[in-house]
Amino acid sequence: MNYGSIEAGGTKFVCAIGNENFQIEDRIQFSTTDPKETLYKAKEYLKKFQVDALGIASFGPIDINEKSSKYGYITNTPKERWQNTNFVGYMKEKMGGLPISWTTDVNAAAYGEYIMWERQGKKVDSLVYYTIGTGVGAGAVVRGDLIGGTGHPEMGHVLLKRHSNDNFPGICPFHKDCLEGLVSGPTFEFRLNKRGEDVSKEDPIWDMIAYYIAQAAMQVTLILRPEKIVFGGGVVSEPLLEKVREELKYMLNDYIPLPDLRAYISMPVAESNGSATIGNFALAQKIMM
């Protein structure tokens, strides 16, 4: 068996071919332009291989409700050219009815991390994966399945207790000072007039960012009681996560027992942002079973 993966990001597409052990056998990436050109490139690439099932992980919002007439579409994304794009329909048509799994980028990443822990013999019952980069989002696996009732989670848009020293209004076009509006990559330029990667690790801004990310971790801890929370994305670093662990410990105040915080809150196991690709392979395999 060979599995295909398309990781559709807002700035780039990563396509890959994997074997039954979810090892990458071939990989390509290209810029995200308009849907017609970009989907064509992805399809042409995949057609070069013998692919038995395909996993697609897309930027959102997307329709994942199998009962919906818009299942398989990218829906009301701010990227105007991509609004209302029938991603799955196009691939199904061009790839001869290939079985396709369809989910968000963060759901696939959560699933990939879950699978990697399992393959290391350290199976977890439940795992949440946050990405904190250009945007903020999360996916979660509970008892082997991705969560989401009527749609996929949008955990980046929760409201938070504001830090008493923080007057920043937030930049989310929908909610101003939700999690994404307070901690996503672009907030650094608005707050400090420089890019996140140019902000010193000693800058006090990181305490603020950690205060908010710890609240996200606290919410998801109290709602889902997961075994693990993984943070990926450009804003995340090990020094930042160390602050998040401290804040979380302080905020939760031993109300519920938590595992060792270094194990509970961590960066991804998969190298070079590969969690979603592995998740795609595994989700493609899952629909074949």
Added chain:
Amino acid sequence: MNYGSIEAGGTKFVCAIGNENFQIEDRIQFSTTDPKETLYKAKEYLKKFQVDALGIASFGPIDINEKSSKYGYITNTPKERWQNTNFVGYMKEKMGGLPISWTTDVNAAAYGEYIMWERQGKKVDSLVYYTIGTGVGAGAVVRGDLIGGTGHPEMGHVLLKRHSNDNFPGICPFHKDCLEGLVSGPTFEFRLNKRGEDVSKEDPIWDMIAYYIAQAAMQVTLILRPEKIVFGGGVVSEPLLEKVREELKYMLNDYIPLPDLRAYISMPVAESNGSATIGNFALAQKIMM
């Protein structure tokens, strides 16, 4: 088949016997005193009937991890006499090894509401049940199962964006101004020097309360994407929920599609706080299958 139910609350115990259709055939309630006396009364009551399985829904925190040596215990509750009480162990021993389901009061209530919708031919995929009373807690059913990875949810203790006109410090002994610390029943006496039931429905305090409850609804919406959120407990009324719906609509700002808000956010279907009893019967049945 007959099912037994024990709903163990901090102030009273409700025990009931139900048939296969989850109709209550007999019911008793008595005050919660010390564990020895209270559990004895519950056991003596149940022994009068032919019971095939028992559902217990308890105030918390409780240990529901089947791998734990403290499974079946009430753990570090503020009610000192009840700390470290082996509730399930006592019932198992006294009831001759009867099959017992064991969960929190709000989990059982969530399950009861889920079952009642199903029995009305309106099955939902997922449902969250909040109680807002002396304390605040919630349980959730997703795809037929109660959620909770390493333990039961504690959704009453999430932090929230503070209302700009609210300087109340909050009363949660662990987190001060978490949801429970801001909206639980006892907060009315601290804020207004009168009991919640004596506060006029026109009092502006209800806007504040609705603002916080709407944030809880928003969090759980963005994390779980449930089909329904039910609010029960002494603080909740239909006029309050109408304010919550308005706040939620305003806060979410059409970021994701929601069902009709009157269907999405509602009071319990079960009459006279009966959700947990029905949930107990159904959970008792489930462990027999």
